[in-house]
Structure formats: structure tokens, C-alpha cells
Amino acid sequence: MGVPDALEPFRTHAADALVAFDFDGTLAPIVDDPEAAAPMDGVAAALERLAARFGEVAVISGRPLAFLERWFPEPSGVTLVGLYGLEARRLGERADHPTSGVWRETMADVAGLARMKGPEGMDIELKGLSITLHYRRRPELEGEVIAWAEQIAGPTGLRARPAKMSVELHPPIDEDKGTVLQRLAGSHTGPVLFAGDDLGDVPAFQVLDELRAAGRGVLAVVVDGPEVPGALRDRADLLVDGPAAVADLVLALGT
Incomplete structure (x- = not known):
């Protein structure tokens, strides 16, 4: 499927369409x-x-809402969903997930540990309501980081x-x-369009199915x-080559 044909339904029904994007690796290059x-x-x-033209434009990310707002400050009109749905700004209103607040102290304690x-x-x-443990600069630590995360997740009640x-x-x-997109x-x-590149995006692609x-x-x-998993490529209606191609797609939606 070519890009013009794939995007035509969204141009034709823009007022009722939802277009949503992951951030890292999709709108922004991985660094x-x-x-x-x-x-x-x-x-x-x-x-x-x-x-201003579409039913809704959203960025759905594992990033904190405060980080996303650096790039989409009000009044941008773009819906922002951070921390996989634990924080959001939609129609100008900010809200946390109703059961998330009690976990901020736990997250701070685990980050210290x-x-x-x-x-x-x-x-x-530390992202307030979540923590990311990175080994990008030290890829040889992959096994240790995964093991440590799984070890700490059990007694604290967190999910890795x-x-x-x-x-x-x-x-x-x-x-x-997935729950957010639904x-x-x-x-x-x-x-409904969703663009993503990582395992955390799989639930959204399942909702598209x-x-x-x-x-x-x-x-x-x-x-x-x-770094894109092969199983994710298999889900694509449209496979694009990196964030630069996503930028072209965004611009094409507006023409």
C-alpha cells in the first residue's frame, strides 16, 4: 500500500478521524x-x-506528560498521554489515572534503591509514576538490568x-x-491511525486489529x-523508514 492511498480515508474523513503517534523512535529519533x-x-x-482539522491528534508515550509538554505546550490542541496512560492532557485539561497517585512515593524509593x-x-x-532502567550506553549490562528489575518488581508490587x-x-x-487508544x-x-516502533506499542496495534x-x-x-522487533513489522499496514519518514507522513496528512 502506498502512502497516498493509505492516507486518503483520513483526508476524506478528517473531522471524524483519530491519528495517534508514539514519541521516541516514531516522532523523535532514539538518542x-x-x-x-x-x-x-x-x-x-x-x-x-x-x-485544528482532524477529530483528534494524539501523542501516546511512555514519557512523562511534563516532558511531552516541552514540545506541545498549550494551546496546541494535541492530546498528550504520558506514562502509558497514567498522565494525560486532553481538551486542555490535565489528569492523572485515578489510582496512580499512591505510587509516586514507591517510585521515588525504588529509584533511590x-x-x-x-x-x-x-x-x-525517574518519571514520577514510572522508572526506566537504561543499558543503552552499556549494552553488556542487559542481563543484569533485566534481572535486577524483575527482582525489585516482585516485593514492591511493580510490573517490569x-x-x-x-x-x-x-x-x-x-x-x-492499547487501553488509551481504545x-x-x-x-x-x-x-484510526497509530504509528509506533516498540514492544510497548503492541497493545495499540492489537486494538487496531x-x-x-x-x-x-x-x-x-x-x-x-x-531495533524494531520483527513481530512488530508483521503488523504493519504501512512500514516507514524511521522518524524522518514519519515526519513526511505527518506533512502528507496535512496536504
Whole structure:
């Protein structure tokens, strides 16, 4: 399927359409320093323009909401969902998941423990309601980081999720990119697009499958790259080559 044909239903039914994107590896290139990640040039402004025409434009990410708002400050019109659904800003209103607040102290405690007793060389990113344990700068630590995350998850009640060159620790709340996309899609009647590149995006692609089976128009965009799992490529209606190609797709949606 070519890009123009794939995007035509979204242009035709823009007012009822939902278009949603992962951030890292999709809108923004993967970088060694998570704080240095930034969307491709022009993408943030292009998504804001789309938000004025489409039913809804969303960024659904494992990043904290505060980080996403660096690039999409109000009044951008772009829905932002952070920490896999634990934080959100939609229609100008900010909200945390109703059962998430009690876990902030636990996360801070676990981050402190990781600094003191975790594998030496592991990078620790505390996100308020989640923690990412990175081994991108020290790939030889992969086994140690995974083992440490699984070891600490049990007694603290947290859940460990694999990610690109990292492990994420989350509260035991049944919330992910799939539940988020399902809720957002329920607010619209038109076609649904989701673009992602990582294991954390799989639940969203599963929701696209369910919507497709129910007769809804969908477009699964997988952003290819050296770290993209082969099983994720198999889910693609449209396979694009990295964040630069996603930027082109965003611009094409607006034409």
C-alpha cells in the first residue's frame, strides 16, 4: 500500500478521524541521552495544524506528560498521554489515572534503591509514576538490568516491561497504549491511525486489529529501524523508514 492511498480515508474523513503517534523512535529519533530527545524538525508544528482539522491528534508515550509538554505546550490542541496512560492532557485539561497517585512515593524509593544497589553503569530515569532502567550506553549490562528489575518488581508490587535497550517499572495498573487508544477511538467514528516502533506499542496495534475486525477503518504504521522487533513489522499496514519518514507522513496528512 502506498502512502497516498493509505492516507486518503483520513483526508476524506478528517473531522471524524483519530491519528495517534508514539514519541521516541516514531516522532523523535532514539538518542543515548533521553533528555536530549526531540521531535523531527517541523513535526510539532505540523501536528498542531492537523489538530485544528482532524477529530483528534494524539501523542501516546511512555514519557512523562511534563516532558511531552516541552514540545506541545498549550494551546496546541494535541492530546498528550504520558506514562502509558497514567498522565494525560486532553481538551486542555490535565489528569492523572485515578489510582496512580499512591505510587509516586514507591517510585521515588525504588529509584533511590536502584542508584545505591542497582548494576553499576545502569542509567536510571525517574518519571514520577514510572522508572526506566537504561543499558543503552552499556549494552553488556542487559542481563543484569533485566534481572535486577524483575527482582525489585516482585516485593514492591511493580510490573517490569521490556523496552528498547531498557526495562520499565510501572505500577500494577491495567493501563497501556492499547487501553488509551481504545478510549480515544471511542470518541470518534472515523478511521484510526497509530504509528509506533516498540514492544510497548503492541497493545495499540492489537486494538487496531480489534477495530478492523469490527469494520472500522484503521492504519497500522510501523516505524522501521535496527531495533524494531520483527513481530512488530508483521503488523504493519504501512512500514516507514524511521522518524524522518514519519515526519513526511505527518506533512502528507496535512496536504
